[in-house]
Each structure stands twice: as C-alpha cells, then as structure tokens.
Amino acid sequence: MTNNVNPLLQMQNIKKDFFGNQVLTDINFTLGEGEVLGLCGENGAGKSTLMKILFGMDVIRETGGYSGDILIDGKKVEFNTPFDALEAGIGMVHQEFSLVPGFTATENILLNREPCKKNIVSEVFGDRLNTLDYKEMDRRSAAAIEKMGVAIDAKMVISDMPVGHKQFTEIARELSKDQLKLLILDEPTAVLTEKEAEALLESIRGMAARGISVIFITHRLHEILAVCDKVVVMRDGYVVRDVPTRETSVEDITKWMVGRDVQSAAVGEARTNDGGRTILSIKNLWVDMPGETVRDVSLDIREGEILGIGGLAGQGKLGIPNGVMGLYEAGGKVEFNGQEIPLNNPRKCLDSSLAFVSEDRREVGLLLDESLEWNVAFPAMQIQEKFLKKLLGGFIKWRDEKGIHQVTQKYIDELQIKCTSSKQKAKELSGGNQQKVCLAKAFALEPKFLFVSEPTRGIDVGAKALVLEALKQFNRESGVTVVMISSELEELRQTCDRIAIISGGRVAGILPAAASSEEFGLLMVSQVV
Amino acid sequence: MSTAIVLPEALKKMGFPRLIISGFLLVLFILTPFVGVDLPTQITNIINRFSWNAVLVLAMVPMIHAGCGLNFGLPLAIICGLLGGTLSIQLGFTGPMSFVMAVLIATPFAVILGGGYGLLLNRIKGGEMMIATYVGFSVMSFFCMMWLLLPYSSPTMVYGLSGNGLRPTISLDGFYNQTLARLLEIDFAKIAAALHISLGPLERIKIPTGSLIAFALLAFLMWAFLHTKTGTAMTAVGSNAAFARAAGINVDRTRMLSVIMSTWLGAMGILMYQQGFGFIQLYNAPNNLTMPTVAAILIGGASVNKASIPNVIIGTILFQGIVTMTPTVMNSAIHMDMSEVIRIIVSQGMILYALTRKAEGAK
Numbered sequence: 001m002t003n004n005v006n007p008l009l010q011m012q013n014i015k016k017d018f019f020g021n022q023v024l025t026d027i028n029f030t031l032g033e034g035e036v037l038g039l040c041g042e043n044g045a046g047k048s049t050l051m052k053i054l055f056g057m058d059v060i061r062e063t064g065g066y067s068g069d070i071l072i073d074g075k076k077v078e079f080n081t082p083f084d085a086l087e088a089g090i091g092m093v094h095q096e097f098s099l100v101p102g103f104t105a106t107e108n109i110l111l112n113r114e115p116c117k118k119n120i121v122s123e124v125f126g127d128r129l130n131t132l133d134y135k136e137m138d139r140r141s142a143a144a145i146e147k148m149g150v151a152i153d154a155k156m157v158i159s160d161m162p163v164g165h166k167q168f169t170e171i172a173r174e175l176s177k178d179q180l181k182l183l184i185l186d187e188p189t190a191v192l193t194e195k196e197a198e199a200l201l202e203s204i205r206g207m208a209a210r211g212i213s214v215i216f217i218t219h220r221l222h223e224i225l226a227v228c229d230k231v232v233v234m235r236d237g238y239v240v241r242d243v244p245t246r247e248t249s250v251e252d253i254t255k256w257m258v259g260r261d262v263q264s265a266a267v268g269e270a271r272t273n274d275g276g277r278t279i280l281s282i283k284n285l286w287v288d289m290p291g292e293t294v295r296d297v298s299l300d301i302r303e304g305e306i307l308g309i310g311g312l313a314g315q316g317k318l319g320i321p322n323g324v325m326g327l328y329e330a331g332g333k334v335e336f337n338g339q340e341i342p343l344n345n346p347r348k349c350l351d352s353s354l355a356f357v358s359e360d361r362r363e364v365g366l367l368l369d370e371s372l373e374w375n376v377a378f379p380a381m382q383i384q385e386k387f388l389k390k391l392l393g394g395f396i397k398w399r400d401e402k403g404i405h406q407v408t409q410k411y412i413d414e415l416q417i418k419c420t421s422s423k424q425k426a427k428e429l430s431g432g433n434q435q436k437v438c439l440a441k442a443f444a445l446e447p448k449f450l451f452v453s454e455p456t457r458g459i460d461v462g463a464k465a466l467v468l469e470a471l472k473q474f475n476r477e478s479g480v481t482v483v484m485i486s487s488e489l490e491e492l493r494q495t496c497d498r499i500a501i502i503s504g505g506r507v508a509g510i511l512p513a514a515a516s517s518e519e520f521g522l523l524m525v526s527q528v529v
Numbered sequence: 530m531s532t533a534i535v536l537p538e539a540l541k542k543m544g545f546p547r548l549i550i551s552g553f554l555l556v557l558f559i560l561t562p563f564v565g566v567d568l569p570t571q572i573t574n575i576i577n578r579f580s581w582n583a584v585l586v587l588a589m590v591p592m593i594h595a596g597c598g599l600n601f602g603l604p605l606a607i608i609c610g611l612l613g614g615t616l617s618i619q620l621g622f623t624g625p626m627s628f629v630m631a632v633l634i635a636t637p638f639a640v641i642l643g644g645g646y647g648l649l650l651n652r653i654k655g656g657e658m659m660i661a662t663y664v665g666f667s668v669m670s671f672f673c674m675m676w677l678l679l680p681y682s683s684p685t686m687v688y689g690l691s692g693n694g695l696r697p698t699i700s701l702d703g704f705y706n707q708t709l710a711r712l713l714e715i716d717f718a719k720i721a722a723a724l725h726i727s728l729g730p731l732e733r734i735k736i737p738t739g740s741l742i743a744f745a746l747l748a749f750l751m752w753a754f755l756h757t758k759t760g761t762a763m764t765a766v767g768s769n770a771a772f773a774r775a776a777g778i779n780v781d782r783t784r785m786l787s788v789i790m791s792t793w794l795g796a797m798g799i800l801m802y803q804q805g806f807g808f809i810q811l812y813n814a815p816n817n818l819t820m821p822t823v824a825a826i827l828i829g830g831a832s833v834n835k836a837s838i839p840n841v842i843i844g845t846i847l848f849q850g851i852v853t854m855t856p857t858v859m860n861s862a863i864h865m866d867m868s869e870v871i872r873i874i875v876s877q878g879m880i881l882y883a884l885t886r887k888a889e890g891a892k
Contacts, residue, residue, distance in 0.1 A: 327775060347777035356775065364771045369835070378765055379776035381758060388758055397758040
C-alpha cells in the first residue's frame, strides 16, 4: 500500500499510567499512508487513552505525560496540544459532537478557517474584520463533502439535522483541512442507522483511496472487516493482536478482545407464549419526545415474556418507554394488570411495580457524582421505603447505610461490576459498568415489569453479553416481564421472544425472534417518515 | 515531558483556596504577639463571631443540596428574622422571652415568604443564583419602605421625634441581647476568681456556650435531615434532577422544601446574630451579610452543588478568623487600614472562584 520507506505513523513502546495505575503498556504499531486501521477492544482497554496521546489532549499532559515515541513520516513528534496535532495533519472526530447548532453545515465545516475578502473596515482596522467569502466557502465545503462521498445538505442548520448528518458534518470538517493525513474516527457509527453506517464505510474506503490514513474505532466488528486493512486489538492496556484483516474473522477478534470465548447465543432460545395473560396493554399511545415521536402505538405485552422493540433510529421506539413511564408528555391509555396507569406521572408507574432503565445513562440513569450505593438503592428507597430504618414510630425515616451497602455489594458481585468499592463514584466507572449499575438500580426495585432501553449502547462485547445474560436471567428466575428496546436487531433476536418493529411512530408488525432478517428489514422501512 | 505541580493527595483534597486562606490566618496568628496584639482577646472574638454567623452559613446548605445554588437571596430570610425580632419587641416581650417569641413569629413569615421564593426559583431553573440576587435586593428595598410605613409604635424602636418609622439600629439591651451567649457561659476570669487562682492571659477568654449549643443543635438537625429519606431525595435532586424525576421524586416540591428550610434557617441565623451582636440593624443592613455568608461556606470547601456541615464550620471559622484578625493584626503591623480591602477581596474572590469551578464541572 505504501511505497515510502517510513510509514505515516509509528507508535513505539507507548506507556501511560494514571497515578501509578498502568493503562497502556508497550503499545507498538505502524500505519502506512492510505491504510485503514481498525482499533478495537473492550471499554477500558485503553483505546481512548491511546488516541488522546496521539491527539495531544491536555488530560495526558496534566496527568504526567506518557513515555515512548510517536513518529510521523519517520520523524519523532510530541504534541502538547490538539493544535500541534492538527498542524501535523491529524484530524479527530469525537463521539460527542462539537458543532455550533445554529450554524449551517458549511459554516461549521469551515469554522475559524473561513476564506475572507477585504473590505473598507478591515483595510482600516485589520484582518479580523474581513468579510466572509461565502462563495468560496460553499465551494470548499462542497469539495469536502464530495471528498467524503456522502451527500449532506451544506446549507442545512445543524440543529435541524438528523444525528447521522451531524456526524458526517464533523467528518467533512476534518476532510476540508488540506494538510489532513490521518483521520481518527472514534465510534462514528454508534449513532448512525445501518444505511448511514454503510455510507460512512464507503466514504472511509474513498478517503483511503485518496491517500488519507484512517484509524477507525468501533464496537461493530463487521464494519472493521468491511473496510480495514488491518486490525489492532487491545486488551487491558496491551496490544494483543495486530493482524491484516483478511486473515481474521469476527469470532477471532471477539475472542482476542475479551480473552475468552463469547458464544453468540442461539436464536433458538425464544419461547412461544401465545396463551399468556396480557400484563401491560398500551392503546393508542402518542408521545411527544423530540426526535423519537410516537404517533399511535397499540401493544399487548404478555406476562413473563421478553418483548423486543426495534426499528430505525428516530422512528419512535425510544419514545414508548419514556412515554409510558411519564418522562415525556404522552397521551393514550395504558393498562397494567387490568388497572389504568395515569400517564405523565413517573411516580404512579413506579408505584405499580414498573421500572425503567433509561437509554440516557449519564443524564437520566445515574447520579454521576454520588456513590454506587446511592445509585443502586435510591429508587427502591424512595419508592418502596426499602433500606430505611423507622425511628420514633415511623416519624423519622433514617437511611440504613448497612442495608444499602449489602444490596450494592450483592449486585456488584452478581453483575460483575468492576469498581474499587461500593463507595466509588458512578462517574468513575466505564460505560459498561455504568450500564450494569443502571440495571442493578432497576433490579433493586424488584419490579414486576421492566423497560430496558438501549441496554448495550456504547458498551463492549464482553459487557454486552453479561448485560443481556443478566436480563434473561432476571426474566427467567424472577418471572419479570421485560420489554427491551434496542437498535441492534441481532441483539434483540438473541434475547427476546417476540420483536415488535416500530416505524414512523407506529407498530409496523410483531414477529417471533426466529423470523428472518429480511422480514424485519421490510417492516423497519415500511412506514418511515 | 511536562512538569505539572503535583500536590500531595491530602492537600489537594483540602483545596487550593482553603490552603491559602488557612496559611494567611496562620501567619496572622504568628504575627499577633510581635505586633503587640492580645491573642486571647482575638480568640474570644473569633469564637464570638463564629457563634453569630454560623447559623447564617448553615442556611446555605439545604438550597445547595437541592441544586438551587448559593442562596444570594439571603436578605429575604433575614427580613423574616427582622420581622420576628421587631414584632416581638413591639408586642411587649422582654428578656429571654422576647427571643423565644422572635423565633416563633419569624417562623410563619419564613415559611410563607420562603414558599413564594421557592415557587419563583422553580420557574427559573438554571438561573437561580442570578434571580436570587435580585430577590434579595428587591425585598430589601421594599422593606426599606415598610420599616417606615408599618405602624410600629414601641418607643425603643421608633424615631424619637416623629414617633413613627423604625430606627436603623435598635439596641437589644433589656430584650434578647446575649440571651443565648450568657447561657452556661464559660468565663475564665470568673473561674479564676472563684478558685482564687490566676490563669494568666487565659482569663481574657470567654466562651458563649449557649450560642454554640444552639448552633450545634441546628447543625445536628440538618445533618440528621440529610440522612433521612427526604434528605436523601433532596441531595439526589441537586445531584441530578432528571434522575430524581425518573425515580418518582417530585422535584419541584423537594426544591421548594429546601428553599423554605434555607429561609427559616436564615431567619434563625439573623436572630442568633442579633442576640450576640446586641443590635437589630434594619434598612440596607441585610445586604451586608449576603456575600460574607456565601463566601464563608465556599471557603469551607463547599461547591455550588455540594455542601456539608464540616464545610459550614471550617468556612465560618476561617472567614470570621480573617475578619477579626486582619483589622487588629494587619493594622498594627503596617499602620494602614487594610482590613476592609482584604475582607472584600477574600469574600468576592472566593465567590468568583467557586462560580468558575462550577463552569468547569459542567464541561
């Protein structure tokens, strides 16, 4: 692929510790010009830290720097700030968007690098008052979008864009930089629909053909196989494998990532439960959740089953649990165990033994600044008066620290939550472990009915399997009815008995888990708005 | 490779501003004998001022816990206390009874006005601190008029010539001056006299036991409240309101409760302050306590959304220590009145520092 003597990027013996805690050990790999490197590993394996070192992020310097050498075109470099890295031709697209919502795509793509024209005022007061050359801007952003190979509307304001297009705008911004040699994509497909992800992969191939090297971080392994020239697998701060893609498979990579065999659960586990009693009945539900509007959903959920709700992003599948649980404005009729549950009142749902694990871990799911104990025990304490000692004949309800500690410890063991102690703050855990804390919180409520929304979003393969297994076990052993909402069809098919597909804010159809992917695919696009 | 300053973990935990202020206070203590200032008198002053101010600082805690930020609307709470104090005198109560009545009368005002204040703060989530500042100013200005217009008639309080309108400063002699401070007071001079021994400079130390016990009681109740179900809910609301809502907590009601608690504690705080200080101060006076009180809890290590009882105690001691020590020690040392300047730099600087920290946390 590369004819240069020196590859574009060489990482040599990179080591990094955070206050004595070794997170990277002897990282070595090389990346040639126009090569696409897939970087994968479980959460906490050190991928992000490595990329932060490469991109010269402040946090690395503040925590004592790193050791080892980074060579670009054979010359040793050291980036103290991201600006140095940008200068050297490295671009990075982060998981979180850094775009100005009120600006158009073009304005965002060329932000602070706009071509300018002189005017009278700027002649007098200096270049900072130059007029923007909109024609040239349009041309450059069009060129960048063209380079990317995915059509997005350059004139559209960011806040009006679907999430996928925001991602593409970020990529276009990096591509518009002439000196760009290496592009780092940190889980770019996590927020994309399958079709958009496909387009992104296509555009990565295009970039590589133009001689831009790409480091592609993703949890979706088939994407790595589809576009990457080689795969670097990390585990616990080590590079465990560095192989050409064509010599490997999803199974191999998974095995290397987790260091153990992950059996992909057979779809055959699904049960049929046609005679089951209806436990939750949703009639004509509408939910006003921005980006996930539910228009008219009627669903009957049978006691003891695991019902999956799938569908494309933005079609309303996330609105259903949020609406039923009263977190977004909703209307319609919801009956649980034959009794109507008032909408728009979270407390009433919780009182009726419904529980909800939100898809928004950081904003809704966790008290990031508090201990795991608080996170796990809080809802059960507030709703069911568990973990409270009654003093003075019940007048004072005193927090039972010991009980809270015990229940937290129980779930830490059961769900294998990696933490230093049950007193650790939730924000210090990795994504997968945070998700387990969210589950523990719901389990501690001992609900009769559980909504789980995107339980595996942004977590790694190992944690994913554990989370899904924990859900299944909870359903089988405690007889809890579970409704699981997920964007990943495969995951639903592994876990659920029946799967309802939401399209255009309506139920497009309900199929048994064993139905073929094509059938599901047809339902997903049937009523797309 | 970078050379970042790595502080030992213990010092880091203490926080940089607290370190500077403690250091400064320590220097003042060391300087004391050299500039001819009497240390025992200074210590008595610090203890006294602590007993006056500690409850006001404690009043910051509930609102911080519920995520309503720093209570810049403290003048509202102080007005409730002032109403309690003046009405108690107006109704003819004297001695310790006037203090009890002041507490009883201030309470319904604190609940009602605090409730209204809470209602307002629930409508402007995210901008609490700015709105609170305006609430403080406007309530105070409104009461500047009311002190003149309300039909007070007690001769100890109204202007002598016209016979109506309250005076800016009202002496509490014969009412609740030192009511709590004198309760179980430890006066080393008296102890020495009773035992016929000399305790040397120690004899100049007096400890207002009653006031300290009253603070300890309120602080204990606050601590205990934060360990109850409702208190836990309050902390959760402040930590993440969306989480609390999803867990079935009525966020608005919890915030309202915190505001009422803050207002009531503030009213108690000003009554404590008055009984120690010996005067009721009206008109613009409430405003003079806001910034020092906010600064004190921040110096104690609280942030915009986390505060504990130790924060209150440490902060009040440090802040009042500086306020007491600088005029005497610094002035004797450099023969220039720097005390006010230093006090303002410390209090405003501390608030500014805390607000910048908040922005960093939000990132």
